[in-house]
């Protein structure tokens with residue numbers, strides 16, 4: 004194609020003719036083409052440059068095209084590109100050791116997958132085989148992936164079209180003080196009542212039938228629900244009491260997103276299994292996995308683990324994880340996230356909340372914040388109904404369009420916009436993004452009562 008306009012047409016035409024997109028009514032979408040990306044910004048084919056407050060699907064933790072990560076991938080591509088899981092490989096060994104080093108407690112072995120859903124699937128399988136029990140407890144307002152078991156574990160509308168789904172999953176309510184399922188009015192009440200509710204759920208389900216409790220340490224897409232202090236420690240205690248495996252789904256919250264290697268580190272709790280993906284290598288190459296405690300790994304010492312993937316521990320993916328963890332350390336990315344959160348992000352969002360009547364609450368940790376939008380701060384009625392689409396979701400669509408018009412790429416879900424930029428976003432870029440967000444919220448203010 005000779006002109007940029009023709010090139011745009013051809014990419015778009017081929018996309019519309021041949022690409023079948025995730026979660027979409029195929030005839031109703033027109034995906035913009037990304038033609039350039041660097042650091043915290045990307046550009047689409049029409050020449051518009053955006054500051055990215057979404058990190059794509061909250062995975063580009065290291066920013067786009069990090070030169071050292073690109074170089075490590077190029078280097079590995081020239082060395083060795085594929086070996087089956089049955090062989091040992093230097094990059095796989097090193098990635099596993101580095102991940103075990105940053106994981107808490109005695110979580111020392113890593114089973115590699117290609118992404119998050121395969122991680123949660125395998126974690127549930129490990130827990131079932133380890134305990135000899137079948138049920139897995141997960142929360143409402145959670146997302147664990149789109150394969151059969153992972154979508155069954157998911158506690159939100161993306162599960163509905165797959166129902167009836169695989170049996171053996173029981174959902175319960177986790178803490179969410181702003182819309183408390185327990186009529187709590189303080190964090191302590193929310194913690195105590197949520198733990199009591201979990202205890203009651205286990206009592207009536209039968210503790211001896213429950214293999215695992217799987218939780219997002221900080222719930223991601225379904226609202227950035229930060230557990231109250233003591234909640235995760237309480238879940239740990241309940242699991243210990245009943246011999247239940249505690250699975251922390253850190254696919255979104257891990258690797259810097261919450262200013263820690265793993266979000267659960269903030270509360271000094273050690274789960275039995277940790278699921279990771281996304282931020283481990285910022286999605287430069289597909290990679291996920293499960294970090295496994297000694298006791299669970301020992302279950303499979305003399306008994307084969309019945310699970311595997313052709314690309315488990317792919318050298319290119321593992322080389323990118325090795326490089327990424329190195330960059331996190333060299334560049335002090337965890338410290339950077341905590342510093343910018345403290346000095347710019349949290350105070351900036353609090354100021355925004357004070358100015359805009361449509362902001363019901365801001366909450367979060369690290370570079371993972373939600374701005375929850377409401378019709379009225381008094382009634383807390385969501386700006387758009389739960390799971391709204393089409394006309395009912397128009398105020399949020401208008402808001403997203405306004406962000407984009409201002410050069411900010413938002414992460415919008417239901418009645419919230421999440422602030423989830425790359426973990427390398429500078430203080431100045433964060434200020435710039437918050438200014439644009441502030442301006443865009445004029446749109447949602449118009450919908451308040």
Ligand code: PLP
Pocket residue numbers: 060117118119120121123146147148149219223224252253254255256280281291
């Ligand atoms: N678990 C959590 C908490 C997630 O946020 C996601 C993806 O958004 C997944 C699991 C699934 O990961 P993947 O899309 O890589 O399969």
